Structures are given as C-alpha cells and as structure tokens.
Amino acid sequence: MCAEKKFDPLENSAYEAVVGLEVHVQLNTSTKMFCRCENRFGAEPNTNVCPVCLGWPGALPYANREAIEQSLRAVLACGCEVGEFSKFDRKNYYYPDLPKGYQISQYDQPLGLGGQVDFFLDGEKAGVQLTRIHLEEDAGKNTHVAGRPVSFVDLNRAGTPLLEIVTEPDISSAAEAGAFLRNLRLIMLYLGVSDCNMEEGSLRCDVNISIRPKGAQHLETRAEIKNLNSFNFIEKALHYEISRQIDLKERGEEVVQETRLYDPERDETRSMRGKEAEHDYRYFPEPDLTPVTFTREQLEDIRSGLPELPVARLQRYTSELGLEDYPAGLLVRDHEAAIFFDACIELYPKARSVANWILNSLKEEANSRKTGISSLGLEPGRFVDLVKAVDAGVVSSQKGRDVLKPMLESDKPVVEIISELGLEQISDDSELREQVEKVLSEHPGPVEDVRAGKKNSVNFLVGQVMKETRGKANPGKVAEMIGEILSA
Ligand code: ZN
Ligand code: MN
Numbered sequence: 001m002c003a004e005k006k007f008d009p010l011e012n013s014a015y016e017a018v019v020g021l022e023v024h025v026q027l028n029t030s031t032k033m034f035c036r037c038e039n040r041f042g043a044e045p046n047t048n049v050c051p052v053c054l055g056w057p058g059a060l061p062y063a064n065r066e067a068i069e070q071s072l073r074a075v076l077a078c079g080c081e082v083g084e085f086s087k088f089d090r091k092n093y094y095y096p097d098l099p100k101g102y103q104i105s106q107y108d109q110p111l112g113l114g115g116q117v118d119f120f121l122d123g124e125k126a127g128v129q130l131t132r133i134h135l136e137e138d139a140g141k142n143t144h145v146a147g148r149p150v151s152f153v154d155l156n157r158a159g160t161p162l163l164e165i166v167t168e169p170d171i172s173s174a175a176e177a178g179a180f181l182r183n184l185r186l187i188m189l190y191l192g193v194s195d196c197n198m199e200e201g202s203l204r205c206d207v208n209i210s211i212r213p214k215g216a217q218h219l220e221t222r223a224e225i226k227n228l229n230s231f232n233f234i235e236k237a238l239h240y241e242i243s244r245q246i247d248l249k250e251r252g253e254e255v256v257q258e259t260r261l262y263d264p265e266r267d268e269t270r271s272m273r274g275k276e277a278e279h280d281y282r283y284f285p286e287p288d289l290t291p292v293t294f295t296r297e298q299l300e301d302i303r304s305g306l307p308e309l310p311v312a313r314l315q316r317y318t319s320e321l322g323l324e325d326y327p328a329g330l331l332v333r334d335h336e337a338a339i340f341f342d343a344c345i346e347l348y349p350k351a352r353s354v355a356n357w358i359l360n361s362l363k364e365e366a367n368s369r370k371t372g373i374s375s376l377g378l379e380p381g382r383f384v385d386l387v388k389a390v391d392a393g394v395v396s397s398q399k400g401r402d403v404l405k406p407m408l409e410s411d412k413p414v415v416e417i418i419s420e421l422g423l424e425q426i427s428d429d430s431e432l433r434e435q436v437e438k439v440l441s442e443h444p445g446p447v448e449d450v451r452a453g454k455k456n457s458v459n460f461l462v463g464q465v466m467k468e469t470r471g472k473a474n475p476g477k478v479a480e481m482i483g484e485i486l487s488a
Contacts, residue, residue, distance in 0.1 A: 009243040017242050019177055020169035024162050025194045026202040027070050033137045033161040045154035051157030055100035060288050067161035070193040071111050071135045077191055080112025080133055087291040087443040092282045095154050097140035107283040110134035118311050119183035124368050125263035128180045129168040138162045174238035178231050186310045189335045204229050208280045211245045212251030221255045224267055225262050237262035241269050299318050332361050336373040343380035357387050376408055385414040399423045399470045426472050437480045439464045450486055
C-alpha cells in the first residue's frame with residue numbers, strides 16, 4: 001500500500017480560500033413533498049408518480065406536514081431564526097428531469113434564517129455560520145446507458161422533500177469543509193430526519209469557492225462545483241479547484257463565474273455551464289400553496305423534543321462520564337453505538353467498561369455481520385450482564401468475547417451461557433496457586449529475570465498461566481500471586 005501524502009495547495013501560499021456550501025439533505029418522510037406518492041429509493045423507474053409530481057396541467061400540490069415538521073427539527077437544531085410565516089416560491093428553469101418546468105422551493109421567506117453548526121476540527125471546537133435553511137422538492141434523475149446514444153428519465157425522485165442548508169462563505173479549507181459536513185450529517189442522523197446515505201444521494205453538496213490574497217476581506221469571483229456525493233470527492237474537488245484558481249491568478253488570468261463538475265476518474269473539475277444569476281430563475285410566490293404559519297407553542301414543542309446533539313454528547317461523555325476523547329469520539333460518530341451506550345450506562349454506570357466493550361467487541365460483531373449495532377437485536381440489559389460478569393471477575397475479559405457470540409444467537413441468560421461454555425474464571429485461590437507454581441517451576445530462566453528486576457518477564461509468566469488455564473485465570477490476580485511467591 002502506498003500512503004498518499006495529502007497535498008494542501010494552501011500550504012505556504014500567498015492566497016487563502018473562501019468556501020461556502022449548499023447541502024441538500026433528502027428527508028425520510030413516508031410520502032413526497034406535495035403529493036401522496038411514496039418517498040422511497042430503489043423502486044422500478046417511474047412507478048412512484050402521479051399527476052402532481054408529473055406536473056400535469058391542473059394538478060394541485062399540497063404541502064406534506066411531516067416534511068415541514070422534520071425540517072423544523074433541523075432548523076431549530078441548527079439554531080436558525082424561525083419566523084411565524086414561511087412561504088413557497090417557484091424557481092423556474094428547464095431540464096428534462098423537471099417535469100413542471102419549475103421547482104417549488106423557498107426564496108425570501110425560508111423556514112430558517114441564520115444559525116450555526118459547531119463541530120470539532122483537530123480537537124478544537126469550530127463553528128460554521130449558516131445563511132439559511134429552506135425546504136424544496138427534488139428533481140427526477142436522468143440515467144445514461146453506456147454505449148447507447150440515449151438517456152432515460154426516472155421521475156420517482158421528482159417531488160421528494162429536500163432540505164437545503166446554505167452556509168456563509170465561512171470555511172477556509174478542505175479539511176474544515178469535511179469536518180463540518182461530517183458533523184452536519186451526524187446531526188441529521190441524530191434528528192432522524194434523513195438516512196444521509198451519500199451513495200444513494202440522500203446527502204449531496206454544492207461547493208462555492210474563490211481565493212483571495214491572504215488576509216483580504218473582500219470576496220472574489222467564485223466557481224461552483226455541483227452535486228458532490230462523497231466526503232472524499234468533496235475534499236479532493238476542493239483541493240483541485242483551489243490549485244486551479246491559484247494557477248490562474250499566478251498567470252494573471254481571471255476566475256470565471258461558472259458551474260463546474262468534478263470528475264473523480266480524472267480527479268479534476270471541468271466547466272459545465274456559465275453560472276445562472278438569481279434573476280435568471282424568475283422566482284415568484286407559488287400561487288397553488290398557502291403560506292405556512294407556526295405558533296410559538298408549536299415551535300417550543302419541537303425544540304423541547306430535540307435529542308442531544310453530537311457535540312453536546314461528546315462533551316458529556318468526556319467531562320461527565322470521564323471517557324477519553326478517542327473512545328468518546330468513536331461512540332458519538334456511530335449514532336447507534338451512542339444510543340446503545342446511553343441505554344447501557346443507565347443500567348450500569350461504569351462508562352469506561354461499557355464503552356470499551358461496545359467499541360471493541362460489540363462493534364466487531366456488528367462489522368462482521370455488515371450491520372449496525374441496533375440490528376444485532378441485543379438488549380442493553382443482557383449486554384450489561386456480560387460487562388458486569390467481566391468486571392466482577394466471573395469470566396475473564398478474554399473469554400468474555402466468547403460469551404458474546406452465543407448471546408447474539410440465543411436469549412439464554414448470560415450466566416447460563418458462561419457456565420455452559422465452562423468459562424467461569426478460576427475463583428479458587430488454591431487451584432490458581434497450584435497452576436502458578438507449576439508454571440514457575442517450568443520456567444526457571446524468566447523467574448531469575450523477574451528476581452533480577454525485569455518486569456517484562458512477569459508478563460511472560462502471566463501469559464503462560466493464562467495459556468495453562470485456557471484463559472480462565474484472572475491475569476491481575478496471577479501477576480499478584482507471582483509477585484508474592486517470588487518476593488517471599
Ligand atoms: Zn406524486
Ligand atoms: Mn436546491
């Protein structure tokens with residue numbers, strides 16, 4: 001394997017990058033935004049369609065309450081200002097996957113204004129300011145068949161609800177963009193409003209980017225890269241585009257305002273079309289939909305029902321529960337693991353043991369089954385029984401892992417599994433002492449080393465006892481016994 005050194009075009013450069021993002025998050029409502037067609041990925045092309053989402057003349061849209069509620073959860077979680085009034089507008093453009101010839105979106109009265117998303121970048125707390133969050137409908141999808149001179153249009157996705165989150169030009173590197181997006185994705189997962197499956201396009205990102213001399217305050221002409229759907233591509237596209245713009249300026253040329261496409265095969269961005277100006281879209285209020293209004297009470301209800309978000313959770317795990325940064329981060333980044341962890345420590349508040357068992361053993365079981373922790377179907381109470389058994393010395397931590405597998409395959413109580421497998425730790429001191437003395441007599445060399453002060457040899461001897469007892473001894477106790485015997 002060749003370790004690729006990440007090239008950073010801004011290192012030792014006279015320029016700085018100014019990056020803003022537009023993130024589209026597909027909501028996981030049961031039906032589409034303005035009709036009752038099913039909102040589902042992967043159906044046969046053009047089967048989830050009706051006169052409304054096909055844009056037939058005279059068919060009238062009606063707004064999906066679930067989508068508005070989900071959006072408000074996201075809007076409030078991101079700290080946006082919510083007015084008491086929000087409306088939909090038509091954004092007019094022509095494209096084969098847009099049957100109405102316009103997209104219903106929101107222009108000047110979006111659901112949320114302002115806001116901020118906090119996250120950690122290299123261990124430091126960072127934040128990106130948001131401009132707005134609005135709700136709109138998605139377009140269909142054009143599919144191209146390799147080797148055939150035709151394209152197909154699938155309108156299953158047309159009219160599905162899409163949340164658009166727009167940031168201020170507040171980001172200055174590919175790494176920062178990546179950290180922000182990963183955290184934003186996590187927030188949406190915690191809120192339960194989207195599956196954020198990037199391969200299926202549930203989270204897509206447009207990147208606006210310009211460069212300027214380091215320290216300048218003005219904004220220069222920017223290019224936009226459309227529809228990036230992997231963190232890796234976003235970071236690579238940004239690196240490429242920053243280098244390209246620096247090269248242009250160094251040659252005395254200008255950056256053109258345009259929409260560009262990232263080609264992962266060639267790792268480059270290419271010009272797609274001149275960038276539309278806002279007035280090209282001829283936004284006007286959607287006459288077929290009434291504005292949406294909320295009361296303060298409705299908003300308060302939603303706000304008070306929000307779950308604890310990733311950054312707050314991370315801080316609780318480290319400062320209140322005493323976890324190290326690294327395991328706390330691993331738990332928080334795996335939403336299912338974090339939920340499972342919280343349920344377990346309600347029952348058994350030994351946070352470090354529980355975290356350790358989830359991150360090492362349970363995640364390994366989940367990974368080997370290519371699934372998440374929640375799909376293992378394990379009750380937090382049974383899992384905690386195992387951790388308790390190990391902590392209490394009923395079974396060694398080494399053998400505890402052998403107990404976990406059968407636990408996932410049956411509902412038997414943990415103690416029963418331990419005794420059926422004959423894995424109880426040796427609790428009888430005289431039996432253990434016998435084993436220790438046997439090992440000491442068989443290994444006079446290491447015994448001499450220990451007497452001469454070589455600590456490593458103790459570990460070797462403990463290892464031998466563990467081997468003799470097939471892992472059923474308590475290694476801490478064995479080490480203690482060896483110390484006692486050899487110092488006597
Ligand atoms: Zn429909
Ligand atoms: Mn949009």
